[in-house]
Amino acid sequence: MSELHPSAISINTINPNVKLMEYAVRGPLVIRAAEIEEELKHGVRKPFDEVIRANTGDCQAMGQAPITYIRQVLSLALRPELLEVVNCPSDIKERVRTLLNGCNGGSLGSYTGSLGIEFIRRYVQQFLGERDDVPSDYRDIILTTGATQGIKSILQLLNCPVEEETNWGLNINELKRAIDEAKEVCIPRAIVIINPGNPTGQILTRANMEEIIKFAYEENLVILADEVYQNNVYEDRIKFNSFKKVLVEMGEPYKNMALASFMSCSKGYTGECGLRGGLVEIFNFPADVKTMFYKSLSAQVCPNTVSQAAIFCLVNPPREGEPSYELFMEEKTKVLKSLKERAQLVHEVFNSFEGFSCTTIQGAMYAFPQFKLPPKVIELANERGMPPDQFYAFELLENTGVCIVPGSGFGQKPGTYHFRTTILPKIDKLKVMLEKIKSFHTDFIAKYR
Amino acid sequence: MSELHPSAISINTINPNVKLMEYAVRGPLVIRAAEIEEELKHGVRKPFDEVIRANTGDCQAMGQAPITYIRQVLSLALRPELLEVVNCPSDIKERVRTLLNGCNGGSLGSYTGSLGIEFIRRYVQQFLGERDDVPSDYRDIILTTGATQGIKSILQLLNCPVEEETNWGLNINELKRAIDEAKEVCIPRAIVIINPGNPTGQILTRANMEEIIKFAYEENLVILADEVYQNNVYEDRIKFNSFKKVLVEMGEPYKNMALASFMSCSKGYTGECGLRGGLVEIFNFPADVKTMFYKSLSAQVCPNTVSQAAIFCLVNPPREGEPSYELFMEEKTKVLKSLKERAQLVHEVFNSFEGFSCTTIQGAMYAFPQFKLPPKVIELANERGMPPDQFYAFELLENTGVCIVPGSGFGQKPGTYHFRTTILPKIDKLKVMLEKIKSFHTDFIAKYR
Numbered sequence: 052m053s054e055l056h057p058s059a060i061s062i063n064t065i066n067p068n069v070k071l072m073e074y075a076v077r078g079p080l081v082i083r084a085a086e087i088e089e090e091l092k093h094g095v096r097k098p099f100d101e102v103i104r105a106n107t108g109d110c111q112a113m114g115q116a117p118i119t120y121i122r123q124v125l126s127l128a129l130r131p132e133l134l135e136v137v138n139c140p141s142d143i144k145e146r147v148r149t150l151l152n153g154c155n156g157g158s159l160g161s162y163t164g165s166l167g168i169e170f171i172r173r174y175v176q177q178f179l180g181e182r183d184d185v186p187s188d189y190r191d192i193i194l195t196t197g198a199t200q201g202i203k204s205i206l207q208l209l210n211c212p213v214e215e216e217t218n219w220g221l222n223i224n225e226l227k228r229a230i231d232e233a234k235e236v237c238i239p240r241a242i243v244i245i246n247p248g249n250p251t252g253q254i255l256t257r258a259n260m261e262e263i264i265k266f267a268y269e270e271n272l273v274i275l276a277d278e279v280y281q282n283n284v285y286e287d288r289i290k291f292n293s294f295k296k297v298l299v300e301m302g303e304p305y306k307n308m309a310l311a312s313f314m315s316c317s318k319g320y321t322g323e324c325g326l327r328g329g330l331v332e333i334f335n336f337p338a339d340v341k342t343m344f345y346k347s348l349s350a351q352v353c354p355n356t357v358s359q360a361a362i363f364c365l366v367n368p369p370r371e372g373e374p375s376y377e378l379f380m381e382e383k384t385k386v387l388k389s390l391k392e393r394a395q396l397v398h399e400v401f402n403s404f405e406g407f408s409c410t411t412i413q414g415a416m417y418a419f420p421q422f423k424l425p426p427k428v429i430e431l432a433n434e435r436g437m438p439p440d441q442f443y444a445f446e447l448l449e450n451t452g453v454c455i456v457p458g459s460g461f462g463q464k465p466g467t468y469h470f471r472t473t474i475l476p477k478i479d480k481l482k483v484m485l486e487k488i489k490s491f492h493t494d495f496i497a498k499y500r
Numbered sequence: 501m502s503e504l505h506p507s508a509i510s511i512n513t514i515n516p517n518v519k520l521m522e523y524a525v526r527g528p529l530v531i532r533a534a535e536i537e538e539e540l541k542h543g544v545r546k547p548f549d550e551v552i553r554a555n556t557g558d559c560q561a562m563g564q565a566p567i568t569y570i571r572q573v574l575s576l577a578l579r580p581e582l583l584e585v586v587n588c589p590s591d592i593k594e595r596v597r598t599l600l601n602g603c604n605g606g607s608l609g610s611y612t613g614s615l616g617i618e619f620i621r622r623y624v625q626q627f628l629g630e631r632d633d634v635p636s637d638y639r640d641i642i643l644t645t646g647a648t649q650g651i652k653s654i655l656q657l658l659n660c661p662v663e664e665e666t667n668w669g670l671n672i673n674e675l676k677r678a679i680d681e682a683k684e685v686c687i688p689r690a691i692v693i694i695n696p697g698n699p700t701g702q703i704l705t706r707a708n709m710e711e712i713i714k715f716a717y718e719e720n721l722v723i724l725a726d727e728v729y730q731n732n733v734y735e736d737r738i739k740f741n742s743f744k745k746v747l748v749e750m751g752e753p754y755k756n757m758a759l760a761s762f763m764s765c766s767k768g769y770t771g772e773c774g775l776r777g778g779l780v781e782i783f784n785f786p787a788d789v790k791t792m793f794y795k796s797l798s799a800q801v802c803p804n805t806v807s808q809a810a811i812f813c814l815v816n817p818p819r820e821g822e823p824s825y826e827l828f829m830e831e832k833t834k835v836l837k838s839l840k841e842r843a844q845l846v847h848e849v850f851n852s853f854e855g856f857s858c859t860t861i862q863g864a865m866y867a868f869p870q871f872k873l874p875p876k877v878i879e880l881a882n883e884r885g886m887p888p889d890q891f892y893a894f895e896l897l898e899n900t901g902v903c904i905v906p907g908s909g910f911g912q913k914p915g916t917y918h919f920r921t922t923i924l925p926k927i928d929k930l931k932v933m934l935e936k937i938k939s940f941h942t943d944f945i946a947k948y949r
Binding site: 060065066067069072085104111122125126133154156161196197199200207238326346350 | 571572578611757775799804
């Protein structure tokens with residue numbers, strides 16, 4: 052008789068942390084969204100004819116065109132034998148030669164150092180130095196397979212239980228409350244700040260950044276600055292400041308604080324999520340800790356060469372006077388201008404809904420509106436053992452095909468309800484999506500009032 | 501006065517496991533090799549003029565040419581606007597269209613599902629089914645950023661302390677000794693077997709595989725089959741058998757055992773190490789464990805699309821009659837034939853050295869010769885606090901520029917000494933390298949006899 056081997060692997064013997072973990076952005080709602088797409092394909096009738104995936108910041112899936120410069124470099128770097136034959140701008144060919152010259156055996160098919168290709172790290176040094184007007188050191192810069200892998204590596208190094216930190220708001224009283232709560236279960240080692248903010252879309256003021264830095268100093272926390280949206284800034288009067296820049300400019304004793312900053316080619320005007328290009332700059336990490344960190348990275352072998360090449364393009368764009376400059380600027384400006392328009396539209400429309408309030412979307416690529424829910428919904432959700440905004444999100448998905456992430460997946464003040472939606476659908480589809488949410492919301496509230 | 505912030509991050513607060521970990525293939529020898537390369541660049545005089553990196557199986561860094569088919573598909577998939585314009589074989593264009601059709605928004609720049617693109621997983625299903633003549637299910641196949649990430653994910657799921665398992669030999673008595681030793685410190689959950697073998701180059705006989713399977717059954721171990729070298733087989737009379745195939749063909753009760761098998765585009769005839777394409781097939785994992793496993797993968801976002809596209813090419817090569825078939829077969833055959841010649845050469849030459857013995861290199865891309873060391877070397881190494889074969893490896897590197905991995909990095913019988921070298925340098929350089937090792941070894945033994 053066939054039976055599974057009794058104890059080689061079972062739900063009781065696997066890693067208990069795997070059982071506990073939750074990731075709302077790719078959780079049960081997204082699984083259900085995929086099922087609904089399958090159902091639609093097989094002719095199941097729904098009150099809508101497509102799923103709108105507004106749950107992840109997946110730019111190109113939503114129709115954003117890739118930047119030609121990046122694709123030209125990557126494509127040709129994979130086929131260097133075409134360098135002499137194809138007709139393509141000289142600066143592209145120069146970039147490809149530089150890139151391959153830095154690869155072992157002149158090929159993207161070779162392993163690289165565990166920290167990434169050295170000459171690309173030197174370009175990153177220059178890029179960050181120019182951005183912040185503060186010196187960088189390529190020896191403190193590592194390339195990663197997406198910013199996610201960089202963040203995971205740092206968290207692993209710090210031995211962090213991340214659950215506490217990710218919920219933190221940016222009001223100093225709220226930070227104090229959160230750290231006191233954290234201290235009951237662990238020794239807090241780090242504070243993670245996402246700026247421009249995900250899911251909230253805010254860009255921190257310099258004064259607020261200084262407060263956070265002082266707080267981190269007093270509490271002996273390493274600052275982990277997720278700055279992947281640094282190119283997504285939609286207000287002309289606002290300039291992105293990196294935490295490193297602010298901390299250095301604050302002088303003693305803050306300029307000696309330990310910090311790690313994360314950047315990516317998935318967001319901004321590039322939107323190359325699938326290529327998984329990321330980088331980490333560490334700052335003021337003690338030498339012995341760096342040695343251990345770099346050793347731990349070696350066990351991950353090396354980041355994908357194509358993702359490293361994408362970072363190379365990001366930090367080494369066409370310069371004025373180069374043949375690709377004009378097209379590059381045109382494409383970059385077009386993407387950022389369109390995102391800005393959509394940020395404004397989403398903000399306005401959400402604020403016109405009954406019971407909705409949505410703060411200005413200053414940056415990043417999300418709106419995080421707050422909305423009121425009738426007591427009946429809260430009761431019903433409790434009965435089903437799910438947060439009320441998750442109940443809302445499932446109903447929204449089943450009725451309209453719009454997939455968003457409930458605020459409870461990120462953390463929110465008790466008794467408040469939010470969801471995160473990207474602003475990425477193309478303008479026409481975005482309008483349709485907002486109309487669908489409005490109509491659903493009106494019906495939903497009427498039904499449960 | 502400037503001083504580092506005292507306790508935000510220090511060697512005493514970081515993850516102790518990071519301090520403990522060792523990875524010989526990318527350890528201190530490799531760091532020293534990189535330093536020597538820098539020294540050579542800056543004109544430091546050495547008894548050699550280049551470092552030969554025989555420490556990793558880095559095919560293209562050693563001059564192996566990429567397979568044109570793969571590069572054509574990847575390159576064009578990154579520039580789909582060229583599909584209508586460029587002159588390239590129709591089967592390449594068809595592959596690119598199929599690939600992009602499976603990507604969100606038709607772009608490699610979009611995120612994919614956490615388990616990889618579904619239609620590629622279906623191609624893997626077909627590929628594995630044909631290879632083993634045993635059915636596969638794409639729902640049990642995940643795409644990963646290199647086989648390394650797949651292995652790490654499975655080890656994390658199983659909550660494995662891997663240190664014990666990796667040392668295991670394949671003699672059943674040795675396995676029993678190792679598991680008894682492991683039981684003193686943990687509950688062993690899995691056995692990792694690399695076949696064809698790294699570093700040893702052996703291909704397990706079917707009888708040996710059956711013994712191992714029976715052993716794993718008795719000990720309730722999940723079998724983790726690292727089968728990334730399955731295309732690197734150099735003896736005509738030997739056929740690669742996957743563990744899944746053997747286990748299924750053994751019938752009850754073995755065919756119900758839990759297994760995970762790993763495959764990659766870094767080895768074999770493709771040698772695309774830098775692209776980090778990997779896949780895992782799990783087999784007989786309980787449904788609830790699979791749910792947890794897939795959930796844990798979602799926190800890694802998704803594998804790089806280019807690495808997934810490389811796996812797509814690997815499992816969907818040009819078929820007979822297609823325009824790319826002839827060139828593909830010519831390139832594939834050339835790579836494998838040349839590796840076979842080098843495997844034979846390295847084996848013969850090592851066995852001609854005094855005090856060396858090297859088993860037949862049946863598969864994979866390494867030789868793992870055993871050699872004798874005089875007592876004086878062992879004494880000296882002990883004084884310096886390093887294993888004798890590491891001392892030997894450092895001396896070899898400093899004197900000849902040849903970088904290999906000492907056997908102590910993999911585990912070996914106490915009192916025996918080995919090193920691992922790849923067979924990847926091109927034939928002329930390989931001969932030079934072997935000559936250098938021979939001459940060094942003769943001098944070294946004479947010096948310490």
